Amino acid sequence: MKDILVLRELEQIKAIAHPYRLEIIESFEESSATAKQIADKMQEPHAKVNYHIKTLVKVGILELVEEKVKLGIVEKYYMPSARNFVIDRNILNTSEKSVLESLAQASISLFENISKDFYRAVEHTNEKEYPKKFLYYNDYYLTLEEINQLQSKLESVLIEFLEGKKDKNRPNTKRYTISSLMIPRVKDKK
Numbered sequence: 088m089k090d091i092l093v094l095r096e097l098e099q100i101k102a103i104a105h106p107y108r109l110e111i112i113e114s115f116e117e118s119s120a121t122a123k124q125i126a127d128k129m130q131e132p133h134a135k136v137n138y139h140i141k142t143l144v145k146v147g148i149l150e151l152v153e154e155k156v157k158l159g160i161v162e163k164y165y166m167p168s169a170r171n172f173v174i175d176r177n178i179l180n181t182s183e184k185s186v187l188e189s190l191a192q193a194s195i196s197l198f199e200n201i202s203k204d205f206y207r208a209v210e211h212t213n214e215k216e217y218p219k220k221f222l223y224y225n226d227y228y229l230t231l232e233e234i235n236q237l238q239s240k241l242e243s244v245l246i247e248f249l250e251g252k253k254d255k256n257r258p259n260t261k262r263y264t265i266s267s268l269m270i271p272r273v274k275d276k277k
Contacts, residue, residue: 088168090171091173093174094173095175099148100178102142102145102148104192104195105196107139112148112149113200116255121164121165122163122165144165150166150168151164152166238267238269241267
């Protein structure tokens with residue numbers, strides 16, 4: 088598995104722009120899984136999960152890593168092709184409408200998944216045992232270059248700090264979602 092896969096094709100961006108597919112990608116941990124195992128984990132129909140897995144394989148986001156025959160049935164094991172997916176900066180600088188719409192949908196899908204994690208944590212986490220941590224800063228005036236610098240610095244700190252912390256068997260750990268959002272403030276239309 089690669090550490091980072093740079094998404095350069097519109098079809099790749101469209102594939103991850105679907106919130107359900109992001110959930111499927113996130114369902115893989117550090118080991119391969121079949122469509123049936125992912126469907127069971129997500130408590131979703133196998134056929135639905137399998138359809139979306141095939142789409143992700145077609146664009147190179149998931150890859151078939153092993154086939155096993157059990158009782159005459161071929162079980163296909165998949166893994167994400169990388170730990171992290173990054174959209175190519177050249178695509179981000181486009182003015183093509185279909186690309187911009189796909190990027191917007193990918194951003195919305197990612198935010199929806201983060202929101203689901205947030206609400207589940209609020210409803211089901213024991214605050215004393217596993218606290219939720221927030222950093223919130225608003226009303227700063229930054230240039231696009233400054234936002235890119237800030238994102239780059241945060242990313243490098245996170246990558247360095249999180250190195251080696253993907254092992255779910257480490258003692259006294261809990262699975263966390265870590266995100267950073269830099270959202271332009273837009274006035275409401277009246």
